[in-house]
Amino acid sequence: MSAEGPRTGRPSATTTRPGRRTVPGGADRSRFFTSALDGAPRWATGALASLQAAVLSLAALTIPSVAAFVATSADPSNAGVAWPQAVGVGAAVWLLGHGVPVTVASTSVTLVPLGVSLLALFTCYASARRSGVATRSAYAAAVGAYAAAAGLVALLVGGGGGAAARAVVGGAVIGALGLGAGLLRRPEAPSLRALTRPAWSRVAPWARAGGTGGVLASALLVAVSALVVTLWVVAGRATVGDVVRGLNLDAVGGVVLAFAELAFLPNLVVWALAWLSGPGFAVGLGSRFSPTEVVPTPLPAVPLLGGLPAPDLVGPATAGAPVVLVVVGLVAGWYVHRRVRPTAGWHALAACAVTAATAGVLVATLVTLASGAAGPGRMASVGAHGWAVGGMVALGVLVGSALVALPGDPFVRARVRRLLRVPDRDGAPPDED
Structure with a gap:
C-alpha cells in the first residue's frame, strides 16, 4: 500500500490500465488507497461506507421481521407482542451471522446461518466498492466502525458484554474481508497479487x-x-x-x-x-x-x-x-x-x-x-x-x-x-x- 498523497495541487492523471495511473512527467504510480471524495476526511468516508454496509445488511433482516409482525398483528395470540420485539429478532439473526450466540427460551443457539454471513460480506463489498475510499486510514476506520456497530447492536438487544465482545470480533473479521475486497475493486487500487507480492515473494x-x-x-x-x-x-x-x-x-x-x-x-x-x-x-x-x-x-x-x-x-x-x-x-x-x-x-x-x-x-x-x-x-x-x-x-x-x-x-x-x-x-x- 502506498502512502496517502496530498489532496490538492496534483497534476491531472490519465488511466492506462486498471489500478495504474500515469502522471504527467513520466511517473507511473500505483495509486492504491486515494480519496474519491475531494475535501472529505478519508477515514470518515471509510467509516461511513462501513456503517452503510451494516445498516443495509441489518435492514435486510429486520424489515421481513417487521413485515411478518404487521401481517400477524391482528392475531389474538400476538396481542402482547410489540413491534420492537420484531426488530430485535431480525437483529439477533444478524448477530448470529456474525458468530454471536442467541438465547431463545433459556436455550443457546450457536448455529451460524452462513447465508447471513455472506449477505454481510456482500454489503460490505458493495458499499466499499461504490463509495469507499482506498486509503490505509480509511480501511482501518471502516473495519473499526463496522466492528463497533456490531458491538453496539449486541448491546442494544441486551446481549451483555460477552456478546458485544464476540460481535466486535465477528464484525472485524467480516468487515476486514468484505470491505477489503471492495476496496481492491476500486479503479485506483492494484490487484491483490500486486498488493501481496512483498509477502508472497518471501x-x-x-x-x-x-x-x-x-x-x-x-x-x-x-x-x-x-x-x-x-x-x-x-x-x-x-x-x-x-x-x-x-x-x-x-x-x-x-x-x-x-x-x-x-x-x-x-x-x-x-x-x-x-x-x-x-x-x-x-x-x-x-x-x-x-x-x-x-x-x-x-x-x-x-x-x-x-x-x-x-x-x-x-x-x-x-x-x-x-x-x-x-x-x-x-x-x-x-x-x-x-x-x-x-x-x-x-x-x-x-x-x-x-x-x-x-x-x-x-x-x-x-x-x-x-x-x-x-x-x-x-x-x-x-x-x-x-x-x-x-x-x-x-x-x-x-x-x-x-x-x-x-x-x-x-x-x-x-x-x-x-x-x-x-x-x-x-x-x-x-x-x-
Missing part, C-alpha cells in the same frame, strides 16, 4: 504453488457439494412439497420461511461436503447422514430438511463418494505440477503436502462454522466434526495430487530409473549414486 515457490492449489481444491469441493445438494433437493422434492403443504402458510409466512431457508442453505452445502468426505453429518442427536449409512430421527418441519438423503439412497454408488476427494486432488496436483519448477527431489512432495494441508484447514474451518446448536434437546447437535472432515479432505487431496505431481517430477523419475536400472533416452545406463 515464500518458497513450491509452498506458494501448494497454498494456491489447496485453495483451488477447496473451491472445487464446495462447487461439487452445491451440485450434490441440488440432486438431494430434486430427489426429495415430494417430501419438501408435503412439508410445505403441511405448514399451511400464507403469503407473508411463505416469504419469511423462504428467507430463513436461504440463510441456512450454505450450511447445507457445507454438510454435503462432510457427506462427500465420508464422516457425514448429523441433524439432531442420534442421527447420521453419511455415504454408507443414514440414521434418521424426527426432524423439524422445515422444507429444506426434506431434501436430506433418505435411507433408500444409500448403496454401493454412494459408498464411493469419497473418491471425489481424490479426483479433486488430481486437479490440484496438475495445477501444482504446472506451477512448480523443482530444484530438489522433495519439492514436489512438499508442494502436495502444502496443498493437502491448506485444503484440510479451509474445509475444517467451514465445517466448524456451519455446525452448532440449533435448539433444545436433540437439536443441540447439528452439523459435523470439522477436523474429522478436514482430515479426510487432506488425505484425499494428498493422494490425488501426489498421483499427478510426483510422476511428473524429473527428480522422482530419475530416482525410479536408478532403482529399476532403466537406461536413459540416449541408451546410457543410469548414474550410480
Whole structure:
C-alpha cells in the first residue's frame, strides 16, 4: 500500500490500465488507497461506507421481521407482542451471522446461518466498492466502525458484554474481508497479487504453488457439494412439497420461511461436503447422514430438511463418494505440477503436502462454522466434526495430487530409473549414486 498523497495541487492523471495511473512527467504510480471524495476526511468516508454496509445488511433482516409482525398483528395470540420485539429478532439473526450466540427460551443457539454471513460480506463489498475510499486510514476506520456497530447492536438487544465482545470480533473479521475486497475493486487500487507480492515473494515457490492449489481444491469441493445438494433437493422434492403443504402458510409466512431457508442453505452445502468426505453429518442427536449409512430421527418441519438423503439412497454408488476427494486432488496436483519448477527431489512432495494441508484447514474451518446448536434437546447437535472432515479432505487431496505431481517430477523419475536400472533416452545406463 502506498502512502496517502496530498489532496490538492496534483497534476491531472490519465488511466492506462486498471489500478495504474500515469502522471504527467513520466511517473507511473500505483495509486492504491486515494480519496474519491475531494475535501472529505478519508477515514470518515471509510467509516461511513462501513456503517452503510451494516445498516443495509441489518435492514435486510429486520424489515421481513417487521413485515411478518404487521401481517400477524391482528392475531389474538400476538396481542402482547410489540413491534420492537420484531426488530430485535431480525437483529439477533444478524448477530448470529456474525458468530454471536442467541438465547431463545433459556436455550443457546450457536448455529451460524452462513447465508447471513455472506449477505454481510456482500454489503460490505458493495458499499466499499461504490463509495469507499482506498486509503490505509480509511480501511482501518471502516473495519473499526463496522466492528463497533456490531458491538453496539449486541448491546442494544441486551446481549451483555460477552456478546458485544464476540460481535466486535465477528464484525472485524467480516468487515476486514468484505470491505477489503471492495476496496481492491476500486479503479485506483492494484490487484491483490500486486498488493501481496512483498509477502508472497518471501515464500518458497513450491509452498506458494501448494497454498494456491489447496485453495483451488477447496473451491472445487464446495462447487461439487452445491451440485450434490441440488440432486438431494430434486430427489426429495415430494417430501419438501408435503412439508410445505403441511405448514399451511400464507403469503407473508411463505416469504419469511423462504428467507430463513436461504440463510441456512450454505450450511447445507457445507454438510454435503462432510457427506462427500465420508464422516457425514448429523441433524439432531442420534442421527447420521453419511455415504454408507443414514440414521434418521424426527426432524423439524422445515422444507429444506426434506431434501436430506433418505435411507433408500444409500448403496454401493454412494459408498464411493469419497473418491471425489481424490479426483479433486488430481486437479490440484496438475495445477501444482504446472506451477512448480523443482530444484530438489522433495519439492514436489512438499508442494502436495502444502496443498493437502491448506485444503484440510479451509474445509475444517467451514465445517466448524456451519455446525452448532440449533435448539433444545436433540437439536443441540447439528452439523459435523470439522477436523474429522478436514482430515479426510487432506488425505484425499494428498493422494490425488501426489498421483499427478510426483510422476511428473524429473527428480522422482530419475530416482525410479536408478532403482529399476532403466537406461536413459540416449541408451546410457543410469548414474550410480
